[in-house]
Every structure is written in structure tokens, then in C-alpha cells.
Amino acid sequence: MVIKVLEIIVSPILAFIVGVFFLGLFRKITARLHWRYGPPIIQPVLDLIKLFHQQGFSHGPVFDLGIILALAGSIILVLFIPFGGICPLSNSGGLLVILYIMLFAPLGIALSGGEGANPNISIGVSRKLILALGYEVSFLLVLLTLMTYYNTISIVDIVENQRNFQWALFSPLALSGIAYFLILPAMLGIRPFDVAGAPQEISSGPAVEYGGRHLGLFHIWHAFSLFIYIALFVDLFLGGGSNPLTFFIKMLVVFILLTFIHGVFPRFRIEQAIKYLWKWPVIISLLGLILVMIIR
Amino acid sequence: MNLAQLGFISFGGAFLTYLLGKVSSKLRDAFAVFISLILIIPILYFYGKTEELTYFSFLGLPLLLRINPLSWIFAIAIQTITSLSVIFSLSYMKGRERLDFYYLMLLLVNAGMLGIVLSADLVSFYIFWEIMSWSTFLLISYNKGPALQAGMKYIIMSIIGSVAMLIGILSLYANCGSLDITLVSSFITQASSGYTLFILISFCIAFGIKNAIAPFHTWLPDAHSEAPSPFSAVLSGILIKMGTYGFILFMYAIAGLNLFLNIGGGSFHYLFCVLAVITIIVPTFIAVLQDDAKRLLAWSSIAQVGYIILGITIGTSLGFVGGVFHFFNHAAFKSLLFLSIGAVEYRTGTRDLNSLGGLIKRMPITFTCALIGALGLIGVPSTNGFVSKWLIYKTLILGKHPFLAFIALFGTWGTILYSYKLIHNIFLGQLPEKFSNVQKSPVTMRIPVIFLSLVVVVFGILPGIPLKVIDTISTSFGFQPQNVEIWGIASETGILNMVNIFAAICVALIIAWLLFFIGDKKVNISQDNSYAAGAHVPRDKYHHTVEFYNPLSAMIRPYFRDFVDDFYQWLANGVKNVSDKTRKIYCGDLGYYITYIVLFFAVLIILKMGLKLW
Numbered sequence: 001m002v003i004k005v006l007e008i009i010v011s012p013i014l015a016f017i018v019g020v021f022f023l024g025l026f027r028k029i030t031a032r033l034h035w036r037y038g039p040p041i042i043q044p045v046l047d048l049i050k051l052f053h054q055q056g057f058s059h060g061p062v063f064d065l066g067i068i069l070a071l072a073g074s075i076i077l078v079l080f081i082p083f084g085g086i087c088p089l090s091n092s093g094g095l096l097v098i099l100y101i102m103l104f105a106p107l108g109i110a111l112s113g114g115e116g117a118n119p120n121i122s123i124g125v126s127r128k129l130i131l132a133l134g135y136e137v138s139f140l141l142v143l144l145t146l147m148t149y150y151n152t153i154s155i156v157d158i159v160e161n162q163r164n165f166q167w168a169l170f171s172p173l174a175l176s177g178i179a180y181f182l183i184l185p186a187m188l189g190i191r192p193f194d195v196a197g198a199p200q201e202i203s204s205g206p207a208v209e210y211g212g213r214h215l216g217l218f219h220i221w222h223a224f225s226l227f228i229y230i231a232l233f234v235d236l237f238l239g240g241g242s243n244p245l246t247f248f249i250k251m252l253v254v255f256i257l258l259t260f261i262h263g264v265f266p267r268f269r270i271e272q273a274i275k276y277l278w279k280w281p282v283i284i285s286l287l288g289l290i291l292v293m294i295i296r
Numbered sequence: 297m298n299l300a301q302l303g304f305i306s307f308g309g310a311f312l313t314y315l316l317g318k319v320s321s322k323l324r325d326a327f328a329v330f331i332s333l334i335l336i337i338p339i340l341y342f343y344g345k346t347e348e349l350t351y352f353s354f355l356g357l358p359l360l361l362r363i364n365p366l367s368w369i370f371a372i373a374i375q376t377i378t379s380l381s382v383i384f385s386l387s388y389m390k391g392r393e394r395l396d397f398y399y400l401m402l403l404l405v406n407a408g409m410l411g412i413v414l415s416a417d418l419v420s421f422y423i424f425w426e427i428m429s430w431s432t433f434l435l436i437s438y439n440k441g442p443a444l445q446a447g448m449k450y451i452i453m454s455i456i457g458s459v460a461m462l463i464g465i466l467s468l469y470a471n472c473g474s475l476d477i478t479l480v481s482s483f484i485t486q487a488s489s490g491y492t493l494f495i496l497i498s499f500c501i502a503f504g505i506k507n508a509i510a511p512f513h514t515w516l517p518d519a520h521s522e523a524p525s526p527f528s529a530v531l532s533g534i535l536i537k538m539g540t541y542g543f544i545l546f547m548y549a550i551a552g553l554n555l556f557l558n559i560g561g562g563s564f565h566y567l568f569c570v571l572a573v574i575t576i577i578v579p580t581f582i583a584v585l586q587d588d589a590k591r592l593l594a595w596s597s598i599a600q601v602g603y604i605i606l607g608i609t610i611g612t613s614l615g616f617v618g619g620v621f622h623f624f625n626h627a628a629f630k631s632l633l634f635l636s637i638g639a640v641e642y643r644t645g646t647r648d649l650n651s652l653g654g655l656i657k658r659m660p661i662t663f664t665c666a667l668i669g670a671l672g673l674i675g676v677p678s679t680n681g682f683v684s685k686w687l688i689y690k691t692l693i694l695g696k697h698p699f700l701a702f703i704a705l706f707g708t709w710g711t712i713l714y715s716y717k718l719i720h721n722i723f724l725g726q727l728p729e730k731f732s733n734v735q736k737s738p739v740t741m742r743i744p745v746i747f748l749s750l751v752v753v754v755f756g757i758l759p760g761i762p763l764k765v766i767d768t769i770s771t772s773f774g775f776q777p778q779n780v781e782i783w784g785i786a787s788e789t790g791i792l793n794m795v796n797i798f799a800a801i802c803v804a805l806i807i808a809w810l811l812f813f814i815g816d817k818k819v820n821i822s823q824d825n826s827y828a829a830g831a832h833v834p835r836d837k838y839h840h841t842v843e844f845y846n847p848l849s850a851m852i853r854p855y856f857r858d859f860v861d862d863f864y865q866w867l868a869n870g871v872k873n874v875s876d877k878t879r880k881i882y883c884g885d886l887g888y889y890i891t892y893i894v895l896f897f898a899v900l901i902i903l904k905m906g907l908k909l910w
Contacts, residue, residue: 100676122840148693153690213811
């Protein structure tokens with residue numbers, strides 16, 4: 001019981017540290033790829049301290065509640081996702097619950113933005129939801145392939161099944177792994193899929209009205225979502241990790257690969273993004289599912 | 297109290313309301329509310345009981361009423377939604393004409409539905425079914441104008457269904473000799489599988505039309521959007537679920553679990569699953585394209601019916617429990633949404649999603665309730681919609697139907713798109729100048745929506761309360777019992793603990809709120825004071841909600857049209873053209889008629905001579 005409570009406290013803190021570290025690293029690597037020097041890795045922490053000391057503006061109660069809901073959704077998700085053996089809420093409903101709690105964040109941001117009544121927000125939210133519709137096709141196919149292959153809906157069981165280097169990425173599930181990696185940039189909202197929060201085009205979309213602590217919470221949420229989607233990839237395809245350190249190293253490798261993609265690609269338009277997302281990842285993940293249906 | 301008295305009160309109350317309306321309108325309103333609320337008490341009294349009685353004998357056929365857990369859960373849902381709808385009507389319908397008639401029909405629909413779920417023989421079933429269908433027709437076309445068209449579409453399809461059902465009933469009577477459901481059931485289990493299939497198909501056409509599963513759904517979008525809002529709630533919440541009740545009755549109570557799953561080597565029930573996923577995915581995306589709030593909800597109703605049918609016909613214990621629970625949940629959150637939209641329509645006079653906006657500042661309670669309804673519709677954890685969908689998905693995944701599960705899950709994302717559009721376009725965004733003086737909704741409109749939101753949340757956190765009843769139903773049909781607890785469901789393949797999840801959500805919300813709280817004080821500013829990259833965002837000049845999903849709708853619009861409706865229209869036009877051509881024979885000229893007569897005789901003479909002219 002004590003260990004459980006300790007895990008509940010520790011895992012969001014770990015996720016926060018990793019996420020914020022990734023934010024800093026992200027800016028640094030992107031800058032180096034662009035032949036710039038870039039800010040120090042600790043910059044996001046300094047930003048957060050600054051933002052929490054600035055005066056914020058609010059457009060109403062839902063404007064505040066939405067961003068709180070989005071952050072809360074991310075914190076709950078961390079409790080459901082195994083982090084190298086730490087998983088406080090492992091037996092409360094499994095992957096299906098994770099899938100549904102993932103809705104909290106986009107819904108929260110969308111509700112909060114809606115109250116902001118800024119045209120840029122409306123465009124950004126609309127794009128975000130459409131983009132989600134785009135990647136959700138392959139994401140669901142990938143998750144269903146995994147659940148069918150291992151015949152369980154529990155993420156802990158899926159990780160257990162991949163012990164001793166029986167990684168899903170090097171099994172008949174390889175195609176699903178590739179599809180997941182292809183949609184990962186869209187899930188994280190990084191280039192070439194940063195249509196929803198495009199800074200030059202629609203002034204960062206949903207975040208345009210945020211300032212002060214709203215923006216601070218938005219950054220924390222972003223850090224958490226970086227952690228969640230990459231951790232999910234590591235859990236589902238790279239066999240999780242026997243302790244938090246190996247898990248972190250696996251995450252780091254995936255993250256750096258993603259940053260390289262972000263660094264060199266320009267941005268898709270939203271229609272192009274949908275067309276891409278509904279073509280290659282869907283074909284690959286569908287093939288993966290059919291393969292699993294045949295061999296099982 | 298027995299069942300006959302219950303039926304008598306429900307019908308008698310309806311007519312008495314009409315008569316009282318001739319005396320005083322206040323008295324009528326009060327009595328309508330009283331009669332619909334008072335009927336809840338006897339239904340509650342029948343909780344967990346099984347009773348049967350003969351109330352009439354007609355040409356040697358005993359007409360029976362009975363109550364069992366399945367009827368009970370439908371009856372309580374019917375009575376609750378109708379009473380809330382009557383309460384809501386008090387202010388919504390105030391000042392309209394023909395109100396006596398309106399309340400009479402509303403209570404008749406209620407009585408008819410109660411009769412359907414309580415009847416234990418097919419004659420009473422058919423009579424109550426027709427009472428419900430015709431009163432529904434009169435209510436749908438209450439508003440005249442386009443509503444007449446919608447009502448006509450509904451009643452034509454409904455008659456086709458009734459005829460199919462009548463054929464089934466007559467055939468059963470000829471072959472079985474009795475229409476008592478228990479006797480019919482024992483007859484069906486011994487009949488040949490071809491005959492069983494014939495009976496099931498003829499009844500399933502009737503139920504499919506009422507339940508609006510593809511391809512019989514085309515009456516629903518028009519009917520739901522044109523009917524008065526309180527009745528739309530009844531229509532979408534429970535009336536179309538009479539089809540669901542019929543499906544359960546014929547598939548599980550009459551044919552039985554084993555027979556149903558084995559007709560045609562299992563292809564019959566799988567056909568229903570495929571129809572169900574088609575019913576989920578296509579209407580979901582058509583709903584995204586709608587601009588009329590009630591039409592959007594109508595398409596969404598069709599899609600949600602798909603989940604219910606999918607759960608019921610997959611033929612597993614979890615699926616059945618999930619399907620029936622989803623019926624119950626859908627009744628709650630869809631009625632809630634229709635009533636909220638009704639309140640908005642009542643205050644603003646429009647339900648066009650392109651011209652509303654920003655009403656959260658004016659109608660905060662309606663917004664909160666509508667938001668809860670939309671979250672339930674999406675199936676966000678800690679609302680009841682989540683639990684039922686979880687049950688359905690789980691049985692699909694563990695039963696190795698990943699493609700069915702995929703479409704059902706993907707439908708959820710479509711649901712998010714249209715639910716957010718509904719909430720955003722009505723309540724969020726810019727408040728147009730013309731709505732700046734909108735009042736909050738009257739108290740009789742607030743009570744029903746608040747009650748329904750409580751239902752959505754409480755049954756989401758403590759799903760065990762309704763699941764216990766549903767579990768008794770499913771075990772009575774021969775499904776294996778589920779390990780239902782008050783906090784959720786504990787099966788050997790996975791636990792769903794909603795109290796845990798809810799606690800986690802609360803804790804996370806508190807943490808996030810604390811983080812929010814430690815920041816410096818915020819300043820509240822008006823909506824107009826927003827950042828637009830140096831430009832000023834003019835008020836009322838343009839509306840952010842118009843064409844909200846433009847990039848998506850431009851892509852999917854050509855593919856997501858109601859092709860079935862087009863086909864029916866084409867069929868109807870074809871019939872009309874042929875009839876027009878036929879009518880030309882009757883030109884009104886006497887000379888032609890004499891020619892026809894002469895020709896007719898000539899043909900007769902030729903036939904008489906045996907075609908031996910030469």
C-alpha cells in the first residue's frame with residue numbers, strides 16, 4: 001500500500017522531469033541541426049519560473065478549467081502507463097481506459113480555447129481535431145493488433161510478454177511498430193505535422209490567448225504529452241524497461257530520432273497531412289493486423 | 297396494484313388530460329405532470345418482480361400483460377424520460393396552439409410504449425405498437441410545414457414495418473395456434489430453421505425500421521429535427537429503442553441464445569454486427585457535416601443505435617450487458633442533449649450552428665449540462681457512456697473481432713468531432729450582438745436537464761447500480777453471469793474500477809489546480825480583448841464557427857451522403873412517374889372510353905374463339 005502511494009507520487013514527478021528535459025533537449029538539437037547555437041537545456045525550467053510569476057489573462061471559467069482538465073488528463077495517463085516497472089494503476093481497465101483518458105487533453109485544450117473566442121484558436125482547434133482523426137485510424141489499428149496478438153487489453157501484460165528481448169518490434173508486430181513510428185510526429189504535433197500550433201501561420205493556434213500561468217500549464221502539459229506518447233511506444237514495441245533507467249534510455253533514442261525528423265522537415269498543410277496519414281500508416285498498420293489475424 | 301391498472305391509468309390519464317384541457321389549461325398542465333410522475337411509483341413497485349395476468353379475451357385469444365427485469369428496465373426508462381419531457385414541455389410549449397392534443401399524444405405515446413414492453417402476447421404487442429406509431433406520426437408533424445413531410449416519411453416506413461410484423465404474426469398464428477410469447481417461444485425452438493429465419497426477418501424489418509439501423513434509417517434525421525424538442529428527446533431517447541426491445545425479445549426471449557447464434561451457421565447474427573458497424577461509421581461522419589443542431593443529434597442517434605445493436609447481437613455476455621446498458625445511457629445523455637438544444641432554441645429562436653455562439657455567458661447551467669451530455673456521448677471516463685462502450689469494445693477485442701472493434705472505436709473520434717462542434721458552435725466562441733440579451737432558461741427547463749446530468753455522472757462512477765439489473769436480464773437469457781460490483785465489473789480477463797478512475801481524475805484535477813493556483817493572480821478580460829497578431833478582431837463581422845471542419849468536410853462530403861435516402865427517393869419518384877403514365881389512360885374523353893370498351897370486348901371474343909381467327 002505504501003509502495004503504491006509512493007509510486008503514485010513519484011511517477012508524475014519523474015514524468016515531469018523527463019518531459020521538461022526533453023523540451024530543453026528538443027530546442028537544443030533543433031537549433032544545432034539549423035546551425036544555430038540554441039538556448040541552454042535548462043531554458044524550459046527558467047521559462048516556467050518566469051511564466052508563473054507573470055500576470056495572466058483569463059477569458060472566463062472554462063478558459064481556466066479547460067487547461068486544468070488537459071493537464072489533469074496527462075497526469076492520470078502517467079499513472080496508467082508503466083514506466084520501467086512503475087505502474088500505480090495497472091489494473092483499473094487497461095489500454096481501453098488509456099485510450100479514453102487520452103481524450104481529456106485535446107478536449108480540455110479545445111474547451112479552453114473555445115472560450116477564448118479568437119479566430120486563430122478556432123482554426124487551431126479545428127485542425128487539431130481533424131489531425132487527431134487522421135492519426136487515430138492507424139493508432140487504433142496498431143493497438144488492436146497488439147491486443148489481438150497478445151489476447152489481452154492490459155498494457156502491463158503486453159509489457160510482460162516482451163520480456164527478455166522478445167520485443168514486439170522484432171516480431172510479426174513489426175509492421176504495426178513502423179506505423180506507430182510514422183504517426184508519432186503527428187501525435188506529438190511536431191513537424192511535419194505542427195499544423196495545429198503553427199506559430200508563423202496562426203500564432204500558435206490554441207495557445208494564442210495564453211499568458212502567465214495558463215501558458216505555464218500549457219508548457220507542462222506539452223512536456224507530459226511528449227513523455228506519454230514516447231513512453232507508450234517504448235512500452236508497446238520496445239519491451240518497456242526492467243528499471244526506470246533503461247526505460248529512459250530507450251525513450252531518449254526514440255525522442256532524438258523524432259527530433260531529427262522535426263529538424264529537417266517543412267510543414268504539411270492540413271489536407272496534405274490527412275492524405276498522408278490516411279495512406280501510408282493505415283496501409284502498413286492494416287497489413288500488420290491482417291498478418292496477425294492470419295498467424296493467430 | 298396490478299399491471300392492468302397500470303395500463304388503465306396510463307391510457308386513462310392521457311384522455312383525462314385532454315378533457316381537462318377543455319376546462320383549464322393550468323389544470324391540464326398540472327395533471328399531465330402529475331400523471332406522468334405518479335406512474336413512476338407503480339413501476340418502481342414492480343422492481344425485481346415477475347408477474348403475469350390476462351386482462352382481456354379476444355376471439356378466444358387471451359391478451360396478456362407481464363413484467364420481468366427486461367420489461368422493468370425499459371419501463372422505468374420510458375416513464376422517467378416522458379415525465380421529464382412533460383415537465384420540459386410546460387414552458388417550451390407555452391402559448392402554442394392545440395396543446396390539449398399535444399399532451400394527449402405525448403401521453404398516448406408513453407402509454408403505448410409501456411404497453412409494448414409489458415405485453416406478453418403478440419396481439420397486444422401489435423396493438424400497442426400501432427398506437428405508439430400513429431401518435432408519434434401526429435406529434436412529429438405537429439409543427440406543420442416541413443414537419444408534415446418528415447411525418448409522412450416516418451409513417452410510410454413505419455407502415456411497411458407494421459405490415460412485415462403483421463405477416464409474421466399471422467403466420468405464427470396459423471402455424472402455432474397461439475400468440476402467447478412463451479408458447480411461441482417453445483414453438484419456434486422446434487420449428488425448422490428456415491421458418492425461424494422467416495419469422496425473425498419479418499419482425500426484424502419492423503424493429504429495424506423503428507430502431508433506424510442502416511438501411512432503414514432514412515426517416516429519422518427529418519423526424520428528429522422537425523419534431524418539437526421535448527418530443528425529440530422522447531423520440532431519440534426511448535421511442536426508437538422500442539426496436540431494440542423487439543430485437544432482444546425476438547432474438548433472446550423467443551428464439552433463444554443458442555438458436556439465434558446458430559441460424560445459418562452463425563451468419564445471421566454476424567450480419568447484424570456488420571449492419572451495426574455500418575450504422576456506426578457512416579452516420580457519425582454525416583453528423584460531422586450537419587449545420588442544424590438537432591439534425592446533428594439525430595444522425596448521432598443513428599450512430600449510437602449502432603453501438604447498442606452491436607453489443608446485443610455479438611452474442612456474448614459482456615456484449616449483451618454493454619448493449620443494454622448503452623441503451624439506458626443513450627436514453628439519458630441524448631435526451632439531455634435534445635432538451636438542452638431545446639432550451640437554447642426556446643431562448644434564441646434558432647438552432648442553426650452557424651449563427652449561434654458564446655452562450656456560455658448567458659446560459660451557464662444549460663452549458664454545463666449540455667457539456668456533461670456531450671462527454672457522456674463521447675464516452676469520457678466517469679460518465680456512463682464510457683462503461684457501456686468499454687464493455688462492448690472489450691468483448692469485441694477478446695472475441696477476436698478487431699475490425700468490428702476498430703470501426704466502433706474510430707466512431708468515437710467522429711463523435712468527438714461533432715460533439716465538440718455542437719458545444720463550441722452554440723456555447724463557446726464569440727457571442728453575437730443579437731444574442732447579448734438572452735436570458736437563462738426557465739426553471740421547468742432546468743430541472744430535467746440537471747436531473748439527467750446527475751444520472752449521466754452517477755451511473756458513470758457507480759455503474760454497478762444499473763448493471764446489477766441488466767446482469768439478471770442477461771443471466772435469464774442463458775448468458776453466464778458477470779461479477780458485477782457497485783464500482784464496476786470484475787471479470788477474470790480484466791477489471792474496470794470506475795471509483796478508482798474517478799478518484800485518480802479528482803486527484804489529478806486537484807494537482808493541476810494547485811499548480812494553477814500557485815501562479816500570480818490572473819485578470820479577467822472580455823472576449824473582445826484578444827490577440828490577432830496586431831490586427832483588431834472585429835465583433836460580429838465574421839463568425840469563427842461557420843464551416844468549422846472545412847478542410848475535413850471538403851474531403852469527405854462527396855463520400856458521406858445518405859445514399860440510401862437517395863435510392864428511396866429515386867424509387868418513390870419512379871413509382872410516381874409510372875403512376876402518372878398510367879393515369880394518362882383516363883383522359884376524360886368519352887370517345888376513348890368507348891374505344892377501350894370495344895377493344896376489351898374484341899380481346900374477350902378473340903380469347904373465346906381460342907385465338908383461332910384464321
